[in-house]
Structure formats: structure tokens, C-alpha cells
Amino acid sequence: FTNFVSAHQVSTNDAQALIDRAEAFKAGTPAPAHQPVYAANLFFENSTRTHTSFEMAERKLGLTVIPFDPGHSSVTKGETLRDTIKTLAAIGINIAVIRHPEDTYYEQLLDVSPTLAMVNAGDGAGQHPSQMMLDLMTIHEEFGDFTGLKIGIVGDLSHSRVAHSDADMLTRLGAQVMFSGPKQWFSPEYQQFGPYVPLQELVPQVDVLMLLRVQLERFNNNENAAFSKESYHAQYGVTEQLAQTMKPSAIFMHPAPVNRDVELASVLVDGPQSRIFTQMHNGVFMRMAMLEAVMQARHFGAVPAHSLNH
Ligand code: CP
Secondary structure, eight states: OOSBOOGGGOOHHHHHHHHHHHHHHHTTOOOOOOSOOEEEEEESSOOSHHHHHHHHHHHHHTOEEOOOOGGGSGGGGTOOHHHHHHHHHHHTOOEEEEEESSTTGGGGGTTSOTTOEEEEEEETTTBOHHHHHHHHHHHHHHHSOOTTOEEEEESOGGGOHHHHHHHHHHHHTTOEEEEESOGGGOOHHHHTTOOBOOHHHHGGGOSEEEEOOOOGGGSOHHHHHHOOHHHHHHHHSBOHHHHTTSOTTOEEEOOSOOOBTTTBOHHHHTSTTBOHHHHHHHHHHHHHHHHHHHHHHHTGGGOOOOSOOO
């Protein structure tokens, strides 16, 4: 992975190797020593988990993290994203972790510098590869395999970069993916991965119920005025009553932040079938594995090679 930007570049073998490496880090395998490598995290959209988790992963790997605050950067003076990345490369940044509201922003940056790698921390409604990989790790930890697992992805499909990345990879790994939520959000692009199933029919059959946040900040004024949290929860949310129809072995996942009592009854977020905070915990180890794979591909820090070979 000379850059890690999309689910499309991850083969099923890559996914399994990254899961194995992340699980080894979680089990206590130390990060190999290396020469200095410099990382900057550029978040042009707000984030709690992804930003903090990447920084934690970078520090656990022994990278030097150089702060970057978009609000106090020269982007506010009109400097382009491309010039910003070119500047960071000139200064000596090796890895730029970027979140940006524009879909596929990274395509215009792939040729900026041979000495700077990009890791996509989320582009608009496009891709969220690190969330995808930590989701795979969490499912793998729980079930050991993906083949034949029934996975329901429910909620704001139209704005979800998580759904785009996860549906693609989970299908390739042999899981049976199904979708639910407001039907108008089930766009034709999802039909290649699986069917739309009404929520009451979906919930009792799935092994994993993956709920998506309603992204109110991306709604226009009319959509915001028409939206009712209570009626969404009653129609498309998982209530305590509906959750009782789940298989006892089934789990809830959610990329978070969660709109409690909208996508999922608040008590279920912290309940025994929730893996939402496990996902966040796993994200640190998975991001270590992803950053390490990029460093190896670029020969940054002369890291000793392991099984990943790109
Ligand atoms: N899941 C996720 O991307 O959360 P943040 O927006 O807080 O990073």
C-alpha cells in the first residue's frame, strides 16, 4: 500500500493479513524499531475516534506526529489541498492522514510526492477504509470467519462512506450483506451487494446488525425540518422490543458517533450484544497495521519486512 485510500485496493488476502497483524498488536506484539518517520493528521471534517485513534496508532508505532490544524493553516488563506500536501512533503512529512469532505479528494494528490504517503481517514460519502478494516477485525474476532455470515447494514446509506467500503469488502469476503432503513436511501449502487429487507424481517436473521448514523449535518434545510428523531427511531431504529427478536449470538455494530435513541435504543449501545466500543478499541491496532503496511511499501524508516508484501 504506497497509499491507503479505498476498499477497492484491498484484496481479501490483504484484509486477512492486516487483521492478523492488528490482532497480533492487540495481543501485545511490540512495534518494530525503525528510523524516524514523520506523520501529520489533516482533518478538514470533525472527528473524535478516527483522529485520536490514528494519533494513538502513530505514537504506538514510534512515529513522530507533527500537529496540523486546518483552521489555523494557510488553507484559510486559499492555499489548495494539493499545495498544502506538497508543502508538507517538502518539509519532510512522510505520512499524511487526511479526512476531507470532498469525495475522492485523494485522486488529485496521488502524484504529489514520492516521499509522502496518504492514508484516507474518510472522503465525503466515498470511502472510510480504516473504519472498514476495524469493522472486519471486530467481526473476525467475534466469529472467526466471514463466509456465510448474515450482515445487515441499516440507516443513512446515502451519506455513508462506511457502508460503501464495508459492503464491498464484506461481500468479497463471502458474507451475505442486506440493507434496511428508509428505502429512498437504498440507492442502485447498493443493489450489486445485496437486497433491501424491511427491518422487522432483517433483525431476526442477522449475525451482525451494523447501524449507521443519520448524518443530519449533511441534510439540506428542508430535510432537516422534516426529520423527526422519534419517528425515525420508531420506524427504522432498533428499539428494545425489536432487539429481543435478534439471535442471542448476534452483535450490534455502529461506526459512531451514535445518535442514542435514534439508530439504536440508548440502553442497547452499552448492552451485552454491543461491540461499538470494541470497534473503537480495535481501531488503534488496525490503524497500526495499516500504517505499518504503508511504511513497508514506501521503505519509510527501514522497517523489517513481515508477511505483507506490496
Ligand atoms: N467512526 C468515525 O469515523 O468517527 P469520527 O467521525 O469520530 O472519527
